[in-house]
Amino acid sequence: MVRVVDADRVAAVRERMPAAVDLADTADVFGLLSDQNRLRLLVALLEGELCVCDLAAVSGLSESAASHALRLLRAHRIVAVRRAGRMAYYRLEDPHVRMLLDLALAHTEHTEILHPERDGGL
Amino acid sequence: MVRVVDADRVAAVRERMPAAVDLADTADVFGLLSDQNRLRLLVALLEGELCVCDLAAVSGLSESAASHALRLLRAHRIVAVRRAGRMAYYRLEDPHVRMLLDLALAHTEHTEILHPERDGGL
DNA sequence: TGAACGTATGAATAGTTATTCAGATGAGCG
């Protein structure tokens, strides 16, 4: 089993395959962007910092849920926090993620949604 | 609870917030990219079509696992299949996903990995 | 100081997703 058909292409692709650690990191970032609520939070932050309660309001989350989500994003340094008294102001810190968001949103807004359906032969 | 601090910004952000269906779709796409194995498959396909066994070989997956992953990607029309006899050749079909991949990989390859760690105050 | 507030946390539950295995399908070939 696992016999190779086009050995040359397989070797070439193996060459170009990013290191496991890079792939894991990339998968991680995409994973953080794969949730509607986190997406809302990040979209809200595209134009500048907001406090937790405004983020919760904008994204329709409870403050607890918003806080949990922001914690995750903060742990991966996608957002950063500024504290002022009892308020916490979050901002989008990762320019790479900003680019991914911009690109992704630009496309979904102009594109028909492709729902999971069958192809040639499912 | 959920009191708004900066009502104007909240209203402005609400205006710009994409529709729920667009966010769901975007989150979905990111979700499909959030797995190392699927990422490997897609990277392998960046340069052209490959059959399942070569994809499995390149990405270190069992053929069954590769097939399951490809099925998912196919269901979302991210890849498409061409069948020739008993072989199945997959290709990357979604140019939007190709862009996201290119962007993401370009960055991870030049960037220090930011592992989940604490920020100012975790 | 103590009450109210914004935020953060932990633990529990519920829900989703990946992985594996056993077997099915359908094409080619002797």
Place this chain on the structure above:
DNA sequence: CGCTCATCTGAATAACTATTCATACGTTCA
């Protein structure tokens, strides 16, 4: 035909992720 091969599938388990609730923390202000 009947065997082998490439691929696909379904079902089961295991692993992970989200959501909620109750509560804790530190700040502000009376």
